[in-house]
Amino acid sequence: MSHTAHIRSHRKPRRTATTSLAMRVGVTGGVLSMAAAGASASANAAEPVTQTLELPTLTADLASQVAQSADATQQAAANYQLQAERDAAAAKAAKQAKSDLAEAKHKAAAKKKAAQEAARKAAAERASRSTERTTLSASTSTTSSSTATGSAAAVIAFVKAQVGDAYVSGGTGPNSWDCSGLVQAAFKQVGVDLPRVSQDQSTAGTQVSLSNLQPGDILYWGGAGSAYHVAVYVGDGMFVGAQNPSTGVVEKPLSYDPPTGAVRVL
Known part of the structure; x- marks a missing residue:
């Protein structure tokens, strides 16, 4: 026996049957409670939990604002x-x-x-x-028609006699002429047979310089072999030719219409 057993305050109280029963019942009840709780938890864990979230509903004003914002963005773009x-x-x-x-x-x-x-x-x-x-x-200036003799003088006399006649394209006389027709007829008077057209007459004789002309030389305008007009040099810086329909056959100075070249056939 403990040496303090005689002190009452140190004695442990006895458990009565009632107390033991209560504890047993309590323990049993606790075990049952825990079992019940476990069963409930197990049942709850077996079933999925569904939670519903309620979203706010768009009001008419909010929808209008959203539409306006979209329109503004589109307009800006x-x-x-x-x-x-x-x-x-x-x-x-x-x-x-x-x-x-x-x-x-x-x-x-x-x-x-x-x-x-x-x-x-x-x-x-x-x-x-x-x-x-x-x-x-x-x-x-020092050349005179009076110095022309023989055939040249006859040619000059013929063309001067035609001054005032009409100009007619293709004319060969006796009262109307074209330029080459007059020249051909003048040289025919002295037995020189010239070609009919200006192009051929410009190469019919010997080419001479315009600075060394003699009465009776044939003047031409255009290129040798491609002349478009001819006349006869009569001396003293003058020529006679069938110029055009408005003037007919005329006698003019060389400066009136300077020729391109000349040929000598006499």
């Missing part, structure tokens, strides 16, 4: 696209304008150059004609 197209068109137009300006300047420069060249040629041609007329006047 369209405006950006339109502005981009305008910018691209403006850039293209500026590039084309620059190209057109450069081409216009190039054409203007080319036209100016062509005009200057034409003016230079015209001036040179005028100077050449002036020199040619001066040379013809100087070279023929």
Whole structure:
């Protein structure tokens, strides 16, 4: 026995049957409660839990605002696209304008150059004609028809006798002539048979310089072999020819219409 057993406050109280029964019942009840709880939990775990979330319903005002926002976004996109197209068109137009300006300047420069060249040629041609007329006047001033003799004098007399007759294309006399018809008829008077047309008459004799003309020489206009007009040099810087329908057969100075060349057949 413990040495403190005689002290009452240190004695353990006895468990009565009632207490033991209560504990047993309690334990049993606890076990049953735990079993019941476990069974309930197992049953709950076997069935899926479904939870429903309620979303807010769009009101008419909110739907209208959403639609307006979408329209505004679409309009902004369209405006950006339109502005981009305008910018691209403006850039293209500026590039084309620059190209057109450069081409216009190039054409203007080319036209100016062509005009200057034409003016230079015209001036040179005028100077050449002036020199040619001066040379013809100087070279023929000492030549006189009175010095022509024989066949040349007869040719000169014939053409001078026709001055005032009409000019008719293809005319061979006796009162109307074309240029080559008159020349052919004049030389026929002295037994020289010339070709009918100007082109052939311009190569019928010996080519002579315009600065060394003699009465009776045949003058031609155009190239030798491709002449378009002929006449007869009569001396003193003068020629006789069937010029055109408005003048007929005339006697004119060489400066009136300077010839291209001359041939001598006598």
